[in-house]
Amino acid sequence: QARSRKGQPRQQSRVKELKAKVEALRIQREQSLFICFNLHFFPTLFYLPISPGGYDIIKTDKGKGVCVSIATAYEGVFLDTFNLEIDLKPMVKISRHNIPPFIPVNGLAEQNNMQTDMRAFLDMLSQHLNAFAGRKQQLKLVKEQHKSVEVMESNVLCSVLVLLFTVPREKTAVLCSLDYTDHTRCLPTRVHFENKQLSDSPEWKKNWSLLMETPVHKALLTMKKMGNIV
Numbered sequence: 001q002a003r004s005r006k007g008q009p010r011q012q013s014r015v016k017e018l019k020a021k022v023e024a025l026r027i028q029r030e031q032s033l034f035i036c037f038n039l040h041f042f043p044t045l046f047y048l049p050i051s052p053g054g055y056d057i058i059k060t061d062k063g064k065g066v067c068v069s070i071a072t073a074y075e076g077v078f079l080d081t082f083n084l085e086i087d088l089k090p091m092v093k094i095s096r097h098n099i100p101p102f103i104p105v106n107g108l109a110e111q112n113n114m115q116t117d118m119r120a121f122l123d124m125l126s127q128h129l130n131a132f133a134g135r136k137q138q139l140k141l142v143k144e145q146h147k148s149v150e151v152m153e154s155n156v157l158c159s160v161l162v163l164l165f166t167v168p169r170e171k172t173a174v175l176c177s178l179d180y181t182d183h184t185r186c187l188p189t190r191v192h193f194e195n196k197q198l199s200d201s202p203e204w205k206k207n208w209s210l211l212m213e214t215p216v217h218k219a220l221l222t223m224k225k226m227g228n229i230v
Helices: 002-031 105-111 118-145 202-213 216-225
Strands: 055-060 065-074 077-087 093-097 150-154 160-167 172-179 190-193
Touching (some): 105 118, 118 150
Antiparallel strands (some): 160 172
């Protein structure tokens, strides 16, 4: 019994030591989820948990840099995630990333003055990436949901889309061009029908408005229900 009593303080000490280690690991894990950088570099930036369309920032290399993960989403569905490593010292700069080359990362960094306003840069970059992911997802849904509509042309940025419709009554083929010149949006800035006679009709003016104001895969569904295309 005496030995048992002597062993109890050691056991309690060991338990306290393990609890302290667990607590230290918990604190370390929580701290990794928050931005604790020098406010001289990040005067307006705060932590945002990763969410559909959001981004997550974690310190790396003893506070000398950060890793940013930008999650893209469309209609609440997670799509691709892109990553950047940003050095903080001796100056703020992007060291490497896996963002597609047609997204002007360095240009956005300069335009939004990444040196003094990191949050503005990340917000704008997130807009570009989410808009691209949204346009890409719409194109995918057009191909999956509308077999009678032929995709004649598209580009890697999904900023140009040319579709071929068939008008049921006349069995006429109509080319429709959609241009997305605002790369921070999922909706087109220009819609053009090659058939001038159709495009001037009140019915097809409604179709034009649909395509300008509604995601293309949803606009096509409405046009089919109205009997404007096959």
